[in-house]
Amino acid sequence: MSFCLTLGTGILLSGTLTKGQDENYPIGQILTEKGEMLIWLHDETPNHKDHFIKLAQENYWDSLSFNRVIKDFVVQGGCPDTPEGFSDSPYLIEPEFNDNLKHIYGAVGAGRDDNPDKLSAGCQFYIVHDKEGIPRLDGNYTIFGQVIKGLDVLEAVATVPTDSLDAPENIITLDVNMLYLTKEQLAKLGYQVDQ
Template structure:
């Protein structure tokens, strides 16, 4: 097959553009290290909410406020009722078949409301190596840790009180970074 010069230029542009296209990733900086999160396109409301709150610096004064070995590291709770009652802070569930609570899954916290509405301010990372599949279908999973589970493992084993709050606050700084395929490959060491 012979390509015209214009078609050849279009194909080259497309290949080059595809190589540099970026997608948003969450980056959580903690005193224990960095956690990189792939945000799922399949859960657009939760993905976009996470991006919006991160870009607004919402979590930058908060902590991982609940850490339980072989369960989760949970963060982002402002310790106010608004997070669970104010409609501005609630999201309809986006429970997607095939996206489950595996090791490193990032989910949206919620209270026991019957509509399974997510508290957009609160997220958790599954630390159980076998996953937490009893949560599947009840909580929205909107991301996956791609690097930094060693950091999550450290966080859940911090000394904590009898309500699972770390004795030494584990601060958060959450950012959104744009990565292209080669940057992702480099990050993952592939």
């Protein structure tokens, strides 16, 4: 399956999609006090996609927060932003770089520490806020998803006041779930799935 999505910013996305059970597509849902974001999970990064689904279904992220917010760069959350949150993560994942998946506005990627194998901390994720994208991260961090609804929420999160360590002054708690949407439901969101 292929898809095509035009974001309000004029960015056209395309790629390949695979059906889930009963022709439903797995969509990540991130709820915060600022609103809801829906995340398309790319088939091109199957291990990252599977880890995201697994952790969401286990309620792993619920009550954790966006702990790093840098306007015009990324908002990041998931596991603790400590050395242990990366290197001792129980969910280290081999990188799945794909030339078709870029750090464009709204892209969802896996955080990591500075390790030579570029292993992802499977519990740490970020969302690109830079409207021009961040090409210098391509091939260095795995992109595994794309915001398909809630770019206004991304804007609201990315512009909160932060301290000198880029942590929000007021905690932005996460509630991460999985939704399974049909092609028709995705079309209502402006997300076209072609067979």
